[in-house]
Amino acid sequence: MSGRSSSPRSTECGFRTGWGEPVRVAANLLLRHAREVITCSGKLPTRAAKGDFDPAPLGLIEDGAVAIADDRIVAVGRTAEVERSVSLSSGATVIDVGDAMLTPGLVDAHTHSLFVGSRAGEFSLRVQGAGYAEIAAKGGGIAASVKALRGATDEALRAALARRLDAMARFGTTTVEVKSGYALETAQELRSLKLARSMGDRVVPTFLGLHAVPPELRGTEDGRARYLATVAGRMLDAVVAGGDARFIDAYVDGPGFSVAECAPALERAKALGLRARLHVGQFEDVGGAQLAASLGAASADHLEHVSDEGLRAMAAAGVTAVLLPGAAFSLGQPMPDARRMRALGVAVALATDCNPGTSHCDALPWMAAFGVRQMGLSTVEAWFAITATAAGCLDLGDRGRLAVGARADVAVLDLPGWEALPYVLGSPRALATVTGGALRRWE
Template structure:
């Protein structure tokens, strides 16, 4: 007896009409469509344009009730927001260090005294997987309340194979909230206490862990912290070489506190992004431009650490390096959970335009994750978008302490 034929139903089509669309379809400009419409089929944007230009075949299907209709009521619609640099999975908190910094201690002083990342490592190791998941879910939901649709989560608070795997498993489970989640192995975040004085031995261990973490399906990319208080360029190179041997893309915490030449090193390995970049040199900018590496700026950390040296925005613009933004949520230097505040900070501190800032949380953030299927409202892209009670997209960067989000659609489904 032959097996029965399976009937594959076409994905349900929906018409989202009456929105003011921010498409970002070109390299410059908002790509505004005043009376816009989108047709989704399952998780995909099937058609985007002016409602008056809706193709006749879709109009006919609409008249025959074969397309579900949603009236956006004149609301603003943007691509879904993407947070492409977070440390969302960790135990404990570090408000005491916040107080110490206000009394004059520097980030480096605290780290060298055994605080900083190491204190979070101790709390994370002590936490159960269930407790870590509960806390991370609450943080992710706070970001989703302001339009998050895609999330990157780094490890780096376990600093031992079993603990790093624990954190990466928790990060993967955040996809149960409906988000797309990308996980990044940041074993080279700090030197754990059991490796005191043996940084090279720890780098050997980090490289040895990668194949197992990859086999377990826990790693999408590899990151490192290249800085005076962390890992040297030579040690970072060894980590990147191990990642490349496994076919894993890399990114780098680079030039945050000093110029270690990390950006140029990362660009040599075709890094997806270099992140922080307050001390980025002109040669680093040019290397990133040649490699197509995204500049990931983190205004929350800049603000929280009361930094005064600005990233070289004009140099990045002149070289055509895409600029992305992220929350950098972490317990020590950027405990914020507001992507809308990141828009305002990027404009206020870095003098980015509202358009540049919103691109930084959409199309350029997608590029920083190696995801080419989102970040714009164009046919063929993933149907991730946000609906806002706003008249113009610049309002999203203008206000702070106000959340105009009406609803979020992830993969063609409303998430409230």
């Protein structure tokens, strides 16, 4: 990959110079001569089908280019066509991508990446065979992250999140959903959401008050009921008034909360304009998929344990499955069955679940490799799962694809072609990313 700042071309280029000659559109960043461009401009079949291995939906372009003006894509196509259609502004940046690929900036639709502190000790206990209760008794689990987050300064939290977003960008990720839920107290949940929002449009903040009962209320007679009432009442009111959260989440699972416990907060949130994305069936199927469907949720995530009935309800309601192989891998669980979900017509996204307990992972492409090698996805489906489908379930229709008018989020990935996504062990590195028009390079 090589680059330069160009001097302006002749100014006539920006104007119609004769009959039949197109008007050129202005651009200030041109990524060109990429061996291959993935646009995700096609439509993935709704259900798994024989055509799942057909790369047509990827909208591949050889010797491709993407032109950008500020924060928008203004041209995508073969380099020669794009160069004919744009007029580079004074000082525009031109990069010859060469052997790397251009793809939509990757979208990580499920993370808990606003955290401080390590839980490596807890992980070590787990690999020695310790169970959930033993780890909790030794001060591990979500309670450990709650204690660390509550004691951290704003600056420390912001720096930790910024470092993590940078690490994710090194793998091509330009949009990251970030959940609260390590505060479990109104003022600190608001602080978490505000800090996430302060990272700008590359972060989508989600309110996860119903992550766990806060440590100080556990073991008290009515602590659990009081916390549920607080979340559904004044905590939710404060979150909506604060305006930083884009979604609400809840941990609908055996070790988490029941459908009956979560429903009041989620239904109220829906009435107040906050759409749900839910943790469902990581350990136990307690009916979370049906709850997600009845709420018209954006996504139901995890789904290691889910019935066909639950999946059919999700398909009918258009709820995306966000699968988190990093957590299943770390916990030694069977992988969620993406093939079965696709066969039942459920859209599938893949995310890192980046968190300090069960998936300390920044590398979204690696999740795609799990998706293909262990979860039954085709490589075409896996590309969509970390781009367009992931963006769709975050209600971000202008991301996850390379198209004229889309937000200028692009990854320059060090891969020899689209088929190599699950083939390269480890994760491919991004040589550069463009996020909302802002270029970063790591050569």
